[in-house]
Amino acid sequence: MQNGAVVARLARAAPDSVIPDLLYRFEVCAVLESHAVYRAALSPSRDLRATRSLLACLNQALLARDAWEWHRLHLEFHRALNDQSGNLVLAGMVERTHHELETVYLPYIDEPADSLSNLWSLQSEHRKILSCVERREATASVQHTRAHLAGLRDQVVAAVRGPLAFAR
Numbered sequence: 001m002q003n004g005a006v007v008a009r010l011a012r013a014a015p016d017s018v019i020p021d022l023l024y025r026f027e028v029c030a031v032l033e034s035h036a037v038y039r040a041a042l043s044p045s046r047d048l049r050a051t052r053s054l055l056a057c058l059n060q061a062l063l064a065r066d067a068w069e070w071h072r073l074h075l076e077f078h079r080a081l082n083d084q085s086g087n088l089v090l091a092g093m094v095e096r097t098h099h100e101l102e103t104v105y106l107p108y109i110d111e112p113a114d115s116l117s118n119l120w121s122l123q124s125e126h127r128k129i130l131s132c133v134e135r136r137e138a139t140a141s142v143q144h145t146r147a148h149l150a151g152l153r154d155q156v157v158a159a160v161r162g163p164l165a166f167a168r
Contacts, residue, residue: 014108014160021104022160026153029097033078033149034142036094037129039085041138046084048134054080055126062119070119077126081133101156108160118155122148 040046054077061070075098082091125148132141 014105014162018104018108018160019157022101022157023153025097025101025104026149026156029094029101030146030149030153032090032094032097033082034145036082036085036087036090037133037141037145038138039087039090040081041133041136041141043084043086045086046133048081048084048130051077051080051084051130055123055130058123058126062116062123065116067119074122074126081130084133105156105160122151125151 040048054073058070058073058077061067061073078098079091079095082094085091125144128144129141129148132138132144
């Protein structure tokens with residue numbers, strides 16, 4: 001993602017036709033990423049040290065109140081976790097889907113607008129996902145991943161709809 005923005009302040013209102021495309025791409029991403037996390041949880045050859053390290057870096061970015069850095073690291077965290085699936089084709093598909101999502105929503109946002117409490121909540125979800133993967137709880141890791149991505153989807157859709165999103 002350009003500057004790593006997941007949720008951002010509105011640059012201009014998105015046409016209603018953008019929303020179905022966003023919803024579709026988020027669903028594809030959720031399916032692919034859930035499968036990657038499932039495989040990572042069951043992988044006998046995974047190494048989660050880099051992923052765990054990124055979790056600590058995400059915490060530091062939050063403590064520094066650096067939303068741009070947090071978003072950049074957020075993408076790295078997901079990439080590192082997906083790479084542990086043992087299937088680089090699958091991990092690449094997830095990565096491409098993330099980039100496709102960016103092309104849909106980035107024209108409508110200009111800067112991150114996440115509240116710290118929202119970012120801490122997302123960070124809590126990261127910890128849950130990683131803990132499940134570390135404990136080899138594949139089904140639980142999928143459930144937490146899907147919930148995490150659904151929350152991100154809702155935030156991005158609200159951001160591109162703009163201030164009137166809740167009135168619709």
